[in-house]
Amino acid sequence: MISTQSDQARPPLTVSELAFEIKRRLQPLAAVLVKGEVSGMKALRNGHYGFTIRDRGAVVEAFLFAGDARRLPMLPEDGQEFVFRGRVDFWPQGGKLRLIVDWVEFDDVGKLRAQLEQLKQRLEAEGAFELGRKRPIPFLPRRVALITSPTGAVIHDLQETILDRYPNMDITVYPALVQGTASPGSVVTALRRCNQDAAVDVVVIARGGGSFEELYAFNTEPVARAILVSHIPVVTALGHTSDRTVADMVADAECRTPTEAGSRVVPRKADLLRQLDERSTRLQRAAGGRLQREADRLAVRADRLQLVPRSLLERRAERLRRFVAELARLRPADQVARRQRELAELERRLQASATRLVRARVTDLERRRAGERLEQLVADRLRRSEQLLADRERRLAALSPDGVLARGYAIALDDESGRVLRAASETAPGRKVRVRLGRGALRTRVEEAG
Amino acid sequence: MSVQPEVTYEKALELLDRKLRELEDGQLSLDDSLKAYEEAKRYLKLCHERLEAARGRIEVRGEAAAPSAAEAEAPF
Numbered sequence: 438m439i440s441t442q443s444d445q446a447r448p449p450l451t452v453s454e455l456a457f458e459i460k461r462r463l464q465p466l467a468a469v470l471v472k473g474e475v476s477g478m479k480a481l482r483n484g485h486y487g488f489t490i491r492d493r494g495a496v497v498e499a500f501l502f503a504g505d506a507r508r509l510p511m512l513p514e515d516g517q518e519f520v521f522r523g524r525v526d527f528w529p530q531g532g533k534l535r536l537i538v539d540w541v542e543f544d545d546v547g548k549l550r551a552q553l554e555q556l557k558q559r560l561e562a563e564g565a566f567e568l569g570r571k572r573p574i575p576f577l578p579r580r581v582a583l584i585t586s587p588t589g590a591v592i593h594d595l596q597e598t599i600l601d602r603y604p605n606m607d608i609t610v611y612p613a614l615v616q617g618t619a620s621p622g623s624v625v626t627a628l629r630r631c632n633q634d635a636a637v638d639v640v641v642i643a644r645g646g647g648s649f650e651e652l653y654a655f656n657t658e659p660v661a662r663a664i665l666v667s668h669i670p671v672v673t674a675l676g677h678t679s680d681r682t683v684a685d686m687v688a689d690a691e692c693r694t695p696t697e698a699g700s701r702v703v704p705r706k707a708d709l710l711r712q713l714d715e716r717s718t719r720l721q722r723a724a725g726g727r728l729q730r731e732a733d734r735l736a737v738r739a740d741r742l743q744l745v746p747r748s749l750l751e752r753r754a755e756r757l758r759r760f761v762a763e764l765a766r767l768r769p770a771d772q773v774a775r776r777q778r779e780l781a782e783l784e785r786r787l788q789a790s791a792t793r794l795v796r797a798r799v800t801d802l803e804r805r806r807a808g809e810r811l812e813q814l815v816a817d818r819l820r821r822s823e824q825l826l827a828d829r830e831r832r833l834a835a836l837s838p839d840g841v842l843a844r845g846y847a848i849a850l851d852d853e854s855g856r857v858l859r860a861a862s863e864t865a866p867g868r869k870v871r872v873r874l875g876r877g878a879l880r881t882r883v884e885e886a887g
Numbered sequence: 888m889s890v891q892p893e894v895t896y897e898k899a900l901e902l903l904d905r906k907l908r909e910l911e912d913g914q915l916s917l918d919d920s921l922k923a924y925e926e927a928k929r930y931l932k933l934c935h936e937r938l939e940a941a942r943g944r945i946e947v948r949g950e951a952a953a954p955s956a957a958e959a960e961a962p963f
Contacts, residue, residue, distance in 0.1 A: 577896040579941060587947065596945065605943040612951040623951055630949060706938060709896075713934050716903055720931065723910035724924040731917050 456529035463534075466525035471497065471536060472544050473521070475513040484619075488513060490521060490536065499523070499536045509541050511653035512618035517552070518544040546649065553656050557683060565665055571689045572670040574702065577709070578638035580607040581702050582669070584627045585643040587612035591695050595643060595674075598699025603706045609637055615644035620654035625663040632668050639670050641698045642684065646676020655682035664688055674698035842875040852880060861886045896937035903930035 473490035481487050484503030489496050522540040543549050585592050599606050611627035614620045631640050661683045664671045670689040677693035685691045692698040849858040852869035864883050872879040906927035
């Protein structure tokens, strides 16, 4: 209390001095616990919050710094009753007295649960928990999103489980605060961004469990609403140490641990490969069996074909050959060629017989004519010969050396050459000369030629 | 028959099983059997492709959305 004692020597206080004095006097109230109901909660610049705490008889303004707000398990909401820890301070610029809150605890967890129940009832009335509303979790997602703290065991376990089951799975992490007053906003932002990106087929929201207060964010309406409006199926994994949260109830699938969630969103690739191998085997067997059946049917026909009598086949073959020959004969080109050959043959034969005939006629004619001529010729010849002979006889008689010789002439002939010697010069001494006489002859030797 | 690109693994597996059943029933003609076999093989291939489509990449998008840390500026 400011002293009321009158002291004329003391000058009046400035406002600032008064404010300072008020602050100084408030120091005993630096650590108080106040119980009251929240109202007029509003977010200020820079993440601070302002609200009032009231009970039936009084109202106190309260202020929550952003740094303190982040450390709180939950943010006070209007109508909720809390126990606030803080210090009473005077704000000189605003002229206001405020409780600077640095910690908040539920005054009555039972009451908070009751409020939570109300939220659940509201959501249930909207059909938010109905199975029919839930989106199916894809059997094999192309990519998985994780909304969780980017550090710690939870994300590690999630990734390990997913990659162990499906080594080439793609994962996108959307980091989020999973506790503290900023947590609801952070989770909502991450889920919204994940939907905007539309790059994944399923999203896991995870944290490593915690107390009712620590899981506060997942019991808030904004988080529940964000899950409800998500286009991408949401799987929660919020720990097995706690109760079901509203987030779990509106999610499309609810798991307890990161390992369970990893198994839920991704199949075991080795199982799928085995499944495909099994089908591949069945496929080959089915197709192979079908072909074998067909082959068997063909074989049966082949056997029956073997049983057809050979003679029948041969008769058929013979008929076929005849048909083929007939067909060949009937071919126009062949027919023309054949006719041409026949014509040529006829022509040749005609020519030959004509030639023979002519030649025969000629010979005949010639033969007849020659006979007549020959007779004539022979007669003529004979006649002429007789005449010539008579003439020759006459001339011969006249010219015959025998007559001359008979008359005493002699004919000298060279004995070697037989030539008639008409001059002495035609011979020489020593040469033999035959001398024909009228009767007989002499063989002589020339002694002198002159 | 062309296989649509958006066919999922599950759908392709379902189609594969259908063709497989038809083949195993043995009621198809030889031609239809061969067709069914080719289609089944396509679905089998598609399943394998779907399994290998992902590349095992891990990506981090954004940061944990927190209110500004600049609380030093008090409204006093």
